[in-house]
Amino acid sequence: ASAAADLSATLPNDAASILAFKSSADLDHTLLYSLTERFDFCQWRGVKCAQGRVVRFVLQSTGLRGSFAADTLSRLDQLRVLSLQDNSLSGSLPDLSALSNLKSLFLGGNNFSGPFPISVVSLHRLRVLDLSFNNFSGLLPPALTRLDRLDTLRLEWNRFTGPLPPLNQTLLRSFNVSGNNLTGPVPATVTISRFGSSSFSNNPGLCGEMVNRACRSREPFFGGNASVPAPLGQSAESHGAASVVGLSPPLGSPKKQKKTGVVLGFTVGVLVLISAVAIIVTLVKARRNDSSSEIRSNSASQKEPSAVAPERVEATPPPVDAPVEKPETEVNGQVVGAQRVQRRSGYLVFSTGEPELYTLEQLMRASAELLGRGSIGTTYKAVLDNQLIVTVKRLDSNKTAATGEEAFEGHMEAVGGLRHPNLVPVRAYFQAKGERLVIFDYMPNGSLYNLIHGSRSARAKPLHWTSCLKIAEDVAQGLGYIHQSSRLIHGNLKSSNILLGPDFEACLTDYSLSALAPEGSVHDQEDPDSWAYRAPEVRKSALCAGPRSDVYAFGVLLLELLTGRHPSQHPFLASPEMPGWVQAVREDHAGGAEDGRLGMLVEVAAVCRSASPEQRPTMWQVLKMIHEIKETVIEEDSTA
Numbered sequence: 001a002s003a004a005a006d007l008s009a010t011l012p013n014d015a016a017s018i019l020a021f022k023s024s025a026d027l028d029h030t031l032l033y034s035l036t037e038r039f040d041f042c043q044w045r046g047v048k049c050a051q052g053r054v055v056r057f058v059l060q061s062t063g064l065r066g067s068f069a070a071d072t073l074s075r076l077d078q079l080r081v082l083s084l085q086d087n088s089l090s091g092s093l094p095d096l097s098a099l100s101n102l103k104s105l106f107l108g109g110n111n112f113s114g115p116f117p118i119s120v121v122s123l124h125r126l127r128v129l130d131l132s133f134n135n136f137s138g139l140l141p142p143a144l145t146r147l148d149r150l151d152t153l154r155l156e157w158n159r160f161t162g163p164l165p166p167l168n169q170t171l172l173r174s175f176n177v178s179g180n181n182l183t184g185p186v187p188a189t190v191t192i193s194r195f196g197s198s199s200f201s202n203n204p205g206l207c208g209e210m211v212n213r214a215c216r217s218r219e220p221f222f223g224g225n226a227s228v229p230a231p232l233g234q235s236a237e238s239h240g241a242a243s244v245v246g247l248s249p250p251l252g253s254p255k256k257q258k259k260t261g262v263v264l265g266f267t268v269g270v271l272v273l274i275s276a277v278a279i280i281v282t283l284v285k286a287r288r289n290d291s292s293s294e295i296r297s298n299s300a301s302q303k304e305p306s307a308v309a310p311e312r313v314e315a316t317p318p319p320v321d322a323p324v325e326k327p328e329t330e331v332n333g334q335v336v337g338a339q340r341v342q343r344r345s346g347y348l349v350f351s352t353g354e355p356e357l358y359t360l361e362q363l364m365r366a367s368a369e370l371l372g373r374g375s376i377g378t379t380y381k382a383v384l385d386n387q388l389i390v391t392v393k394r395l396d397s398n399k400t401a402a403t404g405e406e407a408f409e410g411h412m413e414a415v416g417g418l419r420h421p422n423l424v425p426v427r428a429y430f431q432a433k434g435e436r437l438v439i440f441d442y443m444p445n446g447s448l449y450n451l452i453h454g455s456r457s458a459r460a461k462p463l464h465w466t467s468c469l470k471i472a473e474d475v476a477q478g479l480g481y482i483h484q485s486s487r488l489i490h491g492n493l494k495s496s497n498i499l500l501g502p503d504f505e506a507c508l509t510d511y512s513l514s515a516l517a518p519e520g521s522v523h524d525q526e527d528p529d530s531w532a533y534r535a536p537e538v539r540k541s542a543l544c545a546g547p548r549s550d551v552y553a554f555g556v557l558l559l560e561l562l563t564g565r566h567p568s569q570h571p572f573l574a575s576p577e578m579p580g581w582v583q584a585v586r587e588d589h590a591g592g593a594e595d596g597r598l599g600m601l602v603e604v605a606a607v608c609r610s611a612s613p614e615q616r617p618t619m620w621q622v623l624k625m626i627h628e629i630k631e632t633v634i635e636e637d638s639t640a
């Protein structure tokens, strides 16, 4: 001990961290740690070093009793494996976010309590997380889905409550949440579906196919009251998870985030939907009768079986009126390619080649949660009874009334045919007597709006400029694809219409829907941010929207990304002054010098925001510029 005291002045940091841990976690003094030479600690029980730093600390079943104090092992920043499995440690876990190299964390079989250790979700190298057989309680953070290298997730036999996040990690091989108090539907992600019911057992409140229990309490999508499950994002907030701010499901612009507005809006929305469902049900029934009479008359006249309507009202195969070959369909000034337009009013029509995973009836029975009210409709998250989660956009019938049924169908065929990694796919659509729905994938990682502006701070810190570059590339790729593939445009590019995919890639949504509302939207003029994305020619007339007006909106979006400022707060500056403004805003937040190379991206934004469409580049030219910037950065960084 006296030798240790002599060394204490020069005690290596890792040894000091371990001794600090021992003083609160080893109350029965089972670990005999002493230090006579500087690197003796690498020989201590459970310790393994590499280059004089601790990389493994494994004290499984060593009779530890006490607590895991803050600022002890969490200082071992080279640690790859930490196991305190099967001891008698208690209390809550400290902040572990500094263990950025950690790959395996075994804490099972102790008496740990308190909330899920939220700092763990920032350990992006983590492959094994074992918190099983403890007393952890509260909600599981939705941000668990960010641990994309996770191979083992063991949370069984704790006291976790609330919904199971929609885990989508492709590498997950071992997974167990049994013996908790989780509630609600088991999300039917591909990852979760791989595990058997034993992974979920002993959670009486879980329901769905995976646990062979029907989800009875859920409300129908088209009807019912507003008692919907808490949005996943609320779980993150209740954890006080500052690190996941912005990744919770969004509720649109700040105005829309006011809870009262949402609840009121939802209730009104649901009331409107109840009347809508009445219309739809009547239509479906009428159609069913039509179909059966068609069947009768078809069989009477001995027509080909393929012309016969199906017995059930489903989209497979949709009973169609005679297909009409049309050379071109024009939707409010925008020409879409030649369409084989089939009149399929009253049916759920899936996009070409799309597996028909649900029926209209299932969609109508789904539980619905209001996501927000936008310029041409209202958006809901719908959980179907097969646990599939989709987003349903219910278009405002007044705003799209000028688009006839056939034109709508032709347009949606073209839009539904777009497939690109940076587009949220349109899976299906529905129309009947002015009631129109468009079904997209649900994106649980929220929108770029939330990522940029956060949900708490009015002046969130701007993103790192290389993240801006990556997002800009994703968006430009999506837009470039829309522009080239079928002469469509987005028409409503803004940060709330860019959602984050499973790998946090940017995916455009709501593309080409504004073409259905030729008058433009009053909403845009009421919302100064939406208005600020509009190119000057579109502000004069929505009919002037073209690919280059998307380019203008892209320029505005780039400035929003780089500065974290809402578009209505961007000053009108001449191009040469713009880099200075962006730099000043960023340095104001960072409190120091910013990377001057971001100026290249500001120049792209400036040229996109040119007042006249002819002066703006095409989206492909923009993409080329972005690639050149990326190459410059890679080259400079590799030679630095």
Ligand SMILES: Nc1ncnc2c1ncn2[C@@H]1O[C@H](COP(=O)(O)OP(=O)(O)OP(=O)(O)O)[C@@H](O)[C@H]1O
Residues within 6 Å of the ligand: 249, 250, 251, 252, 253, 371, 372, 373, 374, 375, 376, 377, 378, 379, 391, 424, 440, 441, 442, 443, 444, 446, 447, 492, 496, 497, 498, 499, 509, 510
């Ligand atoms: N597929 C989706 N998955 C998850 N969230 C979505 C999805 N589509 C839209 N949202 C979110 O739902 C909210 C409401 O969307 P909505 O499109 O109705 O309004 P908006 O984007 O504010 O305006 P606009 O109608 O002009 O696009 C937005 O915050 C949006 O980010």
